[in-house]
Amino acid sequence: MHHMSLHATAEALVAPGKGILAADESLPTMAKRFARIGVESTEQVRRRYRELLFTTSGLSEHVSGVILFDETIRQHTTDGTPFPRALADTGIIPGIKVDRGTKPLAGFPDEVITEGLDGLRPRFDEYVALGARFAKWRAVIRIGAALPTPGCLEANAHALARYAALAQEAGLVPVVEPEVLMDGTHSIHTCASVTTTVLRLVYDQLARQRVDLAGTLLKPNMVLPGTGSGEHVDDTEIAARTLAVLRDAVPAAVPGVVFLSGGQTAEQATARLDALNRRVPQPWELSFSFGRALQAPVLDVWEGREDNVEAAQSALLERAWLNGAARHGRYRS
Ligand code: 13P
Numbered sequence: 001m002h003h004m005s006l007h008a009t010a011e012a013l014v015a016p017g018k019g020i021l022a023a024d025e026s027l028p029t030m031a032k033r034f035a036r037i038g039v040e041s042t043e044q045v046r047r048r049y050r051e052l053l054f055t056t057s058g059l060s061e062h063v064s065g066v067i068l069f070d071e072t073i074r075q076h077t078t079d080g081t082p083f084p085r086a087l088a089d090t091g092i093i094p095g096i097k098v099d100r101g102t103k104p105l106a107g108f109p110d111e112v113i114t115e116g117l118d119g120l121r122p123r124f125d126e127y128v129a130l131g132a133r134f135a136k137w138r139a140v141i142r143i144g145a146a147l148p149t150p151g152c153l154e155a156n157a158h159a160l161a162r163y164a165a166l167a168q169e170a171g172l173v174p175v176v177e178p179e180v181l182m183d184g185t186h187s188i189h190t191c192a193s194v195t196t197t198v199l200r201l202v203y204d205q206l207a208r209q210r211v212d213l214a215g216t217l218l219k220p221n222m223v224l225p226g227t228g229s230g231e232h233v234d235d236t237e238i239a240a241r242t243l244a245v246l247r248d249a250v251p252a253a254v255p256g257v258v259f260l261s262g263g264q265t266a267e268q269a270t271a272r273l274d275a276l277n278r279r280v281p282q283p284w285e286l287s288f289s290f291g292r293a294l295q296a297p298v299l300d301v302w303e304g305r306e307d308n309v310e311a312a313q314s315a316l317l318e319r320a321w322l323n324g325a326a327r328h329g330r331y332r333s
Helices: 002-013 027-036 043-054 083-089 120-129 150-169 188-208 235-249 266-277 292-302 306-326
Strands: 019-022 063-068 093-097 102-104 112-114 134-141 173-180 256-259 285-290
Touching (some): 002 134, 002 173, 002 256, 019 306, 027 292, 043 292, 063 083, 134 150, 150 173, 266 285, 266 306, 285 292
Parallel strands (some): 134 173, 256 285
């Protein structure tokens, strides 16, 4: 019974034409995003900004779910409606980021481990009471001369699997996010081989921890050349390489793959999602869980000004609509 609804939630999150809005920036990340547009990050400004996003009329046409941050899931709209309720009322599924960010991995210079497993079971219970129906945990893998190391990959894959098992125990769909960063001078070939290794380890650990894959979603990076590599690869090849990796490493029982944008421009992320969806059918839905690629254009228009709210909401709706088109391979940039 429990699992029936997990499966239904996972499938609803990757319904045709729809994807996820990641609005779960931590306090330091939100401060960084606001600093770019000259806005000070206070609790009230963050609340107002997230309200702008969540009350965009028509958002649910192409946005199936929204990932919230711990502060955000406790905030309310100006008229006093809790954000998770406001979202659910429009047919959008509320989710929650539960990892506590990365820390240096002891003994592994330049590599990080994601923290947050201690005390996670009671936190899940609280988030369920607050209305969350899915969760996210992000592991971060850096490519470098001798990186990533097997020790770092193993520790992060294990943590992802422990998190996913606890999420399912609480009745939430775990979004499993092992992000191989695009920073670096590595080739697309290296990104492909590292991403394959990472995903195989993650699925090995998920099986060991008895995670029900049909009640999960994968949130991976697209397979891209390093930003400092100077390599230029067109969207068709990015899609082909990404799908080759996924087909090698991701079990067909997983209902959907929701890509992160990871520092690609909004246009790049959408164009590549479109290219991916021109190569269907695949075993899984190919969707999005974009943060920056949905929000950067909104922040640019908003500038922290009340009189720009409507225009900012139009910018969000436009990106959502374009990504919705890309879900069908029908995006035109
Ligand atoms: P980006 O799409 O900006 O990478 O953010 C998605 C996300 O939630 C990262 O954890």
